Amino acid sequence: MGEDRAMEANDAEGSVPDAGPEDTAARPHTGRRRNEAVRRAILDAALRLLVESEGAPITVEAVARAAGVGKQTLYRWWPSKGAVLLDALTDRAGQDVPPPDTGSLREDLRTVVAATFDAAQRAPWAPALRTLVREAATDPHLAELLRAYTGTRRALLRDVLDRGRARGELPADRDLDLVVDQVYGLFWYRFLLGHAPLDRAAAERLTDSLLAPGTP
Amino acid sequence: MGEDRAMEANDAEGSVPDAGPEDTAARPHTGRRRNEAVRRAILDAALRLLVESEGAPITVEAVARAAGVGKQTLYRWWPSKGAVLLDALTDRAGQDVPPPDTGSLREDLRTVVAATFDAAQRAPWAPALRTLVREAATDPHLAELLRAYTGTRRALLRDVLDRGRARGELPADRDLDLVVDQVYGLFWYRFLLGHAPLDRAAAERLTDSLLAPGTP
């Protein structure tokens, strides 16, 4: 995803009036090339600040200074502050494990929920993610990116439920979107407010609550 | 609540060193009195902007201008922008109806959940509340006030559940805090993301999901 965003800013240059669409891709690249070390330095600095931030806002200048980079370099490759932060977070932490498929809905669901809760509790990315969500409140661009991200998470969980229902482990008329939202609703609510734990026990009880205790 | 906050700023004046605590309350009020019409004008203007905002941020200057008031007047009575906005919202919309106690947990829960969902869907305060939450992301003061508010909401729902459990409508070992968070978690998740409805049907299904369908 990081590369996609990075390119975005670049091909905006193709908007010369009446230049013809092939002009953008046709002209070979000349001049000095992008320095990969700089990209890494920016991403690393952003992630470090994000992790250490504990909810405090991050400034672009701080990221640039920490990376030893000019602000313009940053804005040359990312469209906004939020994009950099999200990129930094997903670049490292973003290897999504595929949801399990053990043949038992109860088992799969418990695993997914527990993993989600666990990641939010344990990881150093917890404060980072909290900060990111805060930034998203005032950064429409970031909000959109985050919305897309949560969308794929929902879809993944939805798949698990669909498989379970196909196996007859859930009544055919059960509202699966509601179940998905009950999981992530509780998750974000507790994650952002922090008034109650997101531990293993909570995951266990949530799973039991969603699958009626009597269900196989 | 409005009055309380308003006073807060005022008695800060009592912090003269070694003046004695009774000095604050003892000295009769002299000088020009607070103009109630101004308070109303500020609150009304803030609410109007909040309702019309549709998620867009509200500036203090806009509120002051809309109320025909100097910024200092605003800051004389409220400690921050967020406090004004929250005050404006709770001042009008804030008459909390006491939760029902019909003797049936299922009935009470359905009523509370449906009322909560309904209020968020129907009311013109929906965008206002969304804006407020957004502002809270960057305004620690407002975040604290909002946290307190949601705390009382949780406590109210918790009471309903406690009564139900006392009547034996819920197993004694059920995690009631989890149930509460499942309700408000889903609520805020859908309210803020807006990807799925918070209608009567959703309230119905959520209630059924929390109270095992077979329970009396």
Add this chain to the structure above:
DNA sequence: ACTTTAACGAGACCGACAGTCTCGTCAAGC
């Protein structure tokens, strides 16, 4: 009436911060 006190409207001012612009420099390819 006169004085004191504090609220009021207006708006200058400050500090932070996102994002832009400019400039001198440096590397990649012709």
Add this chain to the structure above:
DNA sequence: GCTTGACGAGACTGTCGGTCTCGTTAAAGT
């Protein structure tokens, strides 16, 4: 060696929350 574009540095702009100041005005005591 010449053109092109990335780079670091940092000045600059615009916005906004919050403070400060000032001249005016209303309430209360004398």
